[in-house]
Amino acid sequence: MTDERKPKIRSLSELPRGIAPARDLWPQIAARLNAPDESSRSRTRLRAPRWQWAALAASLVAALAVGVWIGRGQLPLGMPGAGVHPTGPLEFTDASYVSDPRYRQQRAELLRTLDARLASLPPESRAKVKASLATIHQSMRDIEAALGHDPGNALLQELLIDTYQDEMRVLTALQDTGAPGGES
Amino acid sequence: MRMRPLLILTILLAGPLRAAQADTIDRQVSAEPRGSVVVSSVGGSIAVTGWVDVHAVVGSGQQVEVTSGPGHVDIRVIRTGSSYWRGGGGDAQLTVRIPQGSELEVIAVSAEVKSSGVLGVQRLQTVSGQIDADLATDADVKTVSGELRLRGGGRPAHLRVNSVSGDVSLINAAGELEATTVSGMLRAVLSPATSVRAHTTSGDLTVGGKLARGITVDAQTISGEVSLHAPAEGGFEYDVSTFSGDIANCFGQQAWRTSTYGPGKQLSGKRGNGEGRLRIKTLSGGIDLCDR
Numbered sequence: 001m002t003d004e005r006k007p008k009i010r011s012l013s014e015l016p017r018g019i020a021p022a023r024d025l026w027p028q029i030a031a032r033l034n035a036p037d038e039s040s041r042s043r044t045r046l047r048a049p050r051w052q053w054a055a056l057a058a059s060l061v062a063a064l065a066v067g068v069w070i071g072r073g074q075l076p077l078g079m080p081g082a083g084v085h086p087t088g089p090l091e092f093t094d095a096s097y098v099s100d101p102r103y104r105q106q107r108a109e110l111l112r113t114l115d116a117r118l119a120s121l122p123p124e125s126r127a128k129v130k131a132s133l134a135t136i137h138q139s140m141r142d143i144e145a146a147l148g149h150d151p152g153n154a155l156l157q158e159l160l161i162d163t164y165q166d167e168m169r170v171l172t173a174l175q176d177t178g179a180p181g182g183e184s
Numbered sequence: 185m186r187m188r189p190l191l192i193l194t195i196l197l198a199g200p201l202r203a204a205q206a207d208t209i210d211r212q213v214s215a216e217p218r219g220s221v222v223v224s225s226v227g228g229s230i231a232v233t234g235w236v237d238v239h240a241v242v243g244s245g246q247q248v249e250v251t252s253g254p255g256h257v258d259i260r261v262i263r264t265g266s267s268y269w270r271g272g273g274g275d276a277q278l279t280v281r282i283p284q285g286s287e288l289e290v291i292a293v294s295a296e297v298k299s300s301g302v303l304g305v306q307r308l309q310t311v312s313g314q315i316d317a318d319l320a321t322d323a324d325v326k327t328v329s330g331e332l333r334l335r336g337g338g339r340p341a342h343l344r345v346n347s348v349s350g351d352v353s354l355i356n357a358a359g360e361l362e363a364t365t366v367s368g369m370l371r372a373v374l375s376p377a378t379s380v381r382a383h384t385t386s387g388d389l390t391v392g393g394k395l396a397r398g399i400t401v402d403a404q405t406i407s408g409e410v411s412l413h414a415p416a417e418g419g420f421e422y423d424v425s426t427f428s429g430d431i432a433n434c435f436g437q438q439a440w441r442t443s444t445y446g447p448g449k450q451l452s453g454k455r456g457n458g459e460g461r462l463r464i465k466t467l468s469g470g471i472d473l474c475d476r
Contacts, residue, residue: 122294125312125329128349132366135386139406143467146427150446155425159406159467166385170348170366173328177293177311 103168110171117174129174136167218304219255220287221280226261228276229313230290231298248276257282314350319343319357331368338375345370351387358396374414384408388469395420399460405469412464413474419456424473425449426466434474 118126143160150156223230249260261276276295282288287304290297292313299306299317306323308315313330317323320337324344332345332352340359345352347365354363355373363370364383372382374393380401382389388409395401395416403410409429424431424439428447431439435453442448455475464471 121328122312125294128329128367132349132385135367139385139467143406146467150443150448153427153448155427155448155465156467159404159427159465162383162404163385163406166364166366166383169346169364173326173346173348176309177328 103164107168107171110168110175114171114174117177121177129170133167133170136163136170139163140167216255217283218285218287219257219283220289220304221257221259221282222289222291223259223278223280224261224291225276225278225295226293228261228278229296229298230278230280230292232280232282232288232290232300232302336375340378357393369408376417395460397459399462401460401462401464403462403464404466406467408466408469409472410464410466410469411472412462413472413476415475416456416460418459419454420460420462420475421454421458422452422462422464422473424451424462424464424471426469426471428468429466429470432470432472434476 118129121129140160140163143156143163147153147156147160221232223232249258249262251258251260259278259280261278282302284301284303286302287306288299288302289307290299290309292310294312295310296313297308297310297315297317299308299315301318303320305321306317306319306325308317308323309326310330311328313327314333315325315327315330316333317325318335318337319325319341321339322342323334325332325334326346327348327350329349330347331350332347332354334343334345334352334354334357336343336354336357336359338356338358341357342360343354343357343362345354345361345363347368347370349367350365351369351371352363352365353371354361356375357372358375358377360379361372361374361377362381363372365387366385368384368387369390370382370384370387371390372380372393374380374391374395376394376396376399378396378399380391380395380399380403382391382401382403384405386407387405389403389405389411391401391403391412391414393414395414397416397418399416399420401412401420403412413434424433425442426449429449431449431451433439433451435455437451437453439449439451442450451471451473462473464473
């Protein structure tokens with residue numbers, strides 16, 4: 001395929017979640033694993049713990065890296081109950097680069113209650129918070145777009161992760177903004 | 185237990201719905217010289233001052249709940265309105281005088297908070313009200329959209345400041361500073377700081393004053409401008425990078441491009457003995473670095 005026929009990728013979020021191998025590799029792998037190799041068995045046994053740990057560490061690192069950078073989100077794009085906002089709904093960016101299930105779960109929970117939290121704020125504060133969240137999401141989009149052109153850029157990767165953290169911090173801060181003393 | 189009155193609280197309940205029946209009530213409760221005091225309210229204002237005198241008067245109305253126990257006093261304003269920001273129950277104006285050494289915690293929604301003369305640890309939190317505070321020692325100050333005007337005590341302390349959209353102004357801060365905003369501007373004058381972690385999204389970040397020997401600075405914005413003009417005893421190594429912003433400095437050094445074809449600039453080097461470590465990075469915000 002020539003370059004002209006390839007679809008242009010403008011952002012990492014446009015990449016497919018996974019690419020299936022051209023053929024099933026597992027039968028051959030399984031056959032190799034099951035084949036006894038007496039000559040190397042003792043050496044393998046001695047070295048197994050180190051290999052296991054190394055393999056485990058490598059797989060975790062790889063999973064984290066892959067999960068963070070090409071993982072795709074499962075969360076809904078829209079913000080729940082967006083209609084209550086006088087200046088229009090917030091557009092929530094999918095956390096497409098973070099695949100940690102705990103993060104996803106916490107974020108989904110915070111988004112679920114965000115509407116009520118925003119509604120409880122004074123109007124001026126609500127507008128400011130919405131603007132700040134919009135700023136964060138625009139930053140995410142900008143960084144993701146830049147990563148689309150330069151996927152290996154460590155600065156962009158770091159900034160993106162930090163921006164996700166910023167969003168969580170704001171959502172958490174809003175979660176903590178209950179009226180003190182209660183209401184009767 | 186020695187029930188010596190040490191805490192003075194004067195509460196003026198006033199507001200749109202209660203103007204005609206504004207009420208001032210004083211009440212005395214005991215407080216220990218180094219106990220903790222928690223104040224929470226919704227609207228109006230809260231002013232807290234520390235003092236050496238140990239007399240105490242506490243004022244309260246129907247909507248104010250004051251509880252005290254060993255080493256702890258809790259002052260809580262209960263609103264009766266259907267929505268706390270609509271002023272349904274009137275605004276409470278609290279003036280609280282506490283022993284200087286107390287730890288103080290203030291939780292407010294739209295109330296303005298002022299704190300001065302308190303020597304203990306402070307935790308101040310508001311949603312939309314402004315916080316104006318003297319911070320003698322460790323403090324944790326948070327706001328969503330309120331403005332923060334903070335003054336450090338000039339002695340080493342650990343200050344944590346968080347804002348979403350409110351601007352932050354901090355002067356005379358020494359020791360460790362952790363500050364984050366999203367869109368709020370962050371201005372800090374250090375005297376001197378041993379470590380700074382400052383992070384904004386779109387808010388501009390301005391740091392001045394003095395940096396201590398062996399300083400560590402980690403500053404980051406996405407689109408906000410970063411300006412760090414501060415001398416450091418012992419000098420510092422610096423590593424500055426931006427994806428699409430500009431880098432200026434007073435070292436006479438030119439930033440270099442990190443990529444032949446794409447954007448990206450970097451500046452690194454050493455000033456003085458290089459005992460400190462500065463790391464600044466932005467996406468599109470400009471960076472201005474100087475050790476004077």
